[in-house]
Amino acid sequence: MGPLNAEVLGITALSLKVAVVATVAACGIGVPFGFWLGSTRFQGRRGLLVVLNTALAFPTVVIGLVIYLLLSRHGPLGALGLLFTWPAIVVAEVLLAVPIATALSAAAVQAVDPRVRRTALTLGAGPLATAWAVAREARFALAAGVVVSFGRVLSEVGAAMIVGGNLRGQTRTLTTAVALATSQGDFSLAIALGLVLFGLALTVNILIQLLQGRTGA
Amino acid sequence: MLEAQGLVHTYEGRTVLAVERVALEPGSRLALVGPNGSGKSTLLRLLAFLEPPTRGALLLEGRPVRTAGERRAARRRVTLVEQRPYLFRGTVAANVAFPLRLRGTPAADVEPRARAALARFHLEQLAGRQARELSEGEIQRVAVARALAARPDVLLLDEAASAADRAAQHALFAAVAEEQALRPLAVCFASHLLEEAYRWSNALLALHQGTPVPVTPENLFRVELPGGSGMQRVAVGPVAIDVIADRGGPATLAIPPEEIVLSLEPLHSSARNCLAGRVVRLAEQDAAIRVTIDAGIELIALVTRRSLDELGLAVGSPVCASFKSVAVRVF
Numbered sequence: 356m357g358p359l360n361a362e363v364l365g366i367t368a369l370s371l372k373v374a375v376v377a378t379v380a381a382c383g384i385g386v387p388f389g390f391w392l393g394s395t396r397f398q399g400r401r402g403l404l405v406v407l408n409t410a411l412a413f414p415t416v417v418i419g420l421v422i423y424l425l426l427s428r429h430g431p432l433g434a435l436g437l438l439f440t441w442p443a444i445v446v447a448e449v450l451l452a453v454p455i456a457t458a459l460s461a462a463a464v465q466a467v468d469p470r471v472r473r474t475a476l477t478l479g480a481g482p483l484a485t486a487w488a489v490a491r492e493a494r495f496a497l498a499a500g501v502v503v504s505f506g507r508v509l510s511e512v513g514a515a516m517i518v519g520g521n522l523r524g525q526t527r528t529l530t531t532a533v534a535l536a537t538s539q540g541d542f543s544l545a546i547a548l549g550l551v552l553f554g555l556a557l558t559v560n561i562l563i564q565l566l567q568g569r570t571g572a
Numbered sequence: 573m574l575e576a577q578g579l580v581h582t583y584e585g586r587t588v589l590a591v592e593r594v595a596l597e598p599g600s601r602l603a604l605v606g607p608n609g610s611g612k613s614t615l616l617r618l619l620a621f622l623e624p625p626t627r628g629a630l631l632l633e634g635r636p637v638r639t640a641g642e643r644r645a646a647r648r649r650v651t652l653v654e655q656r657p658y659l660f661r662g663t664v665a666a667n668v669a670f671p672l673r674l675r676g677t678p679a680a681d682v683e684p685r686a687r688a689a690l691a692r693f694h695l696e697q698l699a700g701r702q703a704r705e706l707s708e709g710e711i712q713r714v715a716v717a718r719a720l721a722a723r724p725d726v727l728l729l730d731e732a733a734s735a736a737d738r739a740a741q742h743a744l745f746a747a748v749a750e751e752q753a754l755r756p757l758a759v760c761f762a763s764h765l766l767e768e769a770y771r772w773s774n775a776l777l778a779l780h781q782g783t784p785v786p787v788t789p790e791n792l793f794r795v796e797l798p799g800g801s802g803m804q805r806v807a808v809g810p811v812a813i814d815v816i817a818d819r820g821g822p823a824t825l826a827i828p829p830e831e832i833v834l835s836l837e838p839l840h841s842s843a844r845n846c847l848a849g850r851v852v853r854l855a856e857q858d859a860a861i862r863v864t865i866d867a868g869i870e871l872i873a874l875v876t877r878r879s880l881d882e883l884g885l886a887v888g889s890p891v892c893a894s895f896k897s898v899a900v901r902v903f
Contacts, residue, residue, distance in 0.1 A: 470658035
């Protein structure tokens, strides 16, 4: 294996690590929050949905800038020493993916037939078992939310560049590497990295499709 | 067992149900009858503790059920099958097993009990089928089997046999009756089919616009009162009926079946209304016969077997239906 291939493998591994950790964290927050938002009626819910939908379209470089300012040496979280490390990229990606996971989960739960909840309740289910029954019926839409969040995190470049710094061997992800290779005129490397990125996204989607096929979606 | 007192329920400020008292005793079978929108489904949802009433009390075993926690506990004992029941994704067996798992039934007992519940409704062959492959009638029967698998103390059925053919309806109610023969299960079912209600219930609550009506809701007609006071002639489809009313506008007429006198010839009597028609259906109801007459509008009269025999009435016989204008209830 040549040094270039080893570097590409390292970049791919880091991209996957960042994407998986950020997706798990974002969905850990966003899916329950979206579930609550989709199944509860309260005053101010509509306003919250407007904020959420605005967050979906928030420019990633602005998120990157905010995290940069927070984590910079003189920022409020500067003492953590996270700036230009991969966890810093994870933090930024989580902030970007939480609104997606939340909005899609809320939409998934809202789309579930209202009879599901009533049926679970009348058969004796408590709040948790009822929520589980609703989640089971919405599982494919919820899974789609996870996949979209993963795709968002994997393909993001602006925030990763700002808070990660695109440091070789440390914070260089597939997207920041593509940006760098392109700016340096190394188009063959940029295309190769782009294909790796595409291959990863395709693999995840095929896995989800296979899962849905097996469970009778 | 389950009792409702002074129940009032409103939606968006509009009262949709006002029932002074409903009681379901162990082993009883109460039929809720009434036209669409009469409040049957609302009453069943309240009795099922799926939503709290706007006013009034629900008591289970004499104890009021007020808080969310009490309602949750009560739902373990009272199960509703909706008119269009929902089966979860997965197999029929998994659906029937759902309430058993919720109740912590030992894993080894779940499958045999689910199969036994299905067998009661002759649905064993559906156990392995995906729920979404079933017909509407099959879904209804599986839903009732699933509800009974939970062994509730009170079973509420909202038009549970509406998608079934006559034989399947019979099988469904027979299976429920069979369960009642084994244990003191209270049953309350809503139906728009009066024959079904009479056949399978031992008590009947008729609802109209959310309130109990003192007559069975047969011979109900929506009309436009011409207005004025005293006697008014009202158009009901192609026929005219004399009624006593002191207002005009939209109204509902109810002609109690026991107030209709049948004769072979038009009667010379004080009855203001005499409609000629033909017998289209005869059905037994306890000791009496329910005679359905097509007189331009469909009327149901209640007569004794002896009167029927003396008049020699059979399906297709010409007949006159007479009733007094004061016998017609105007709502």
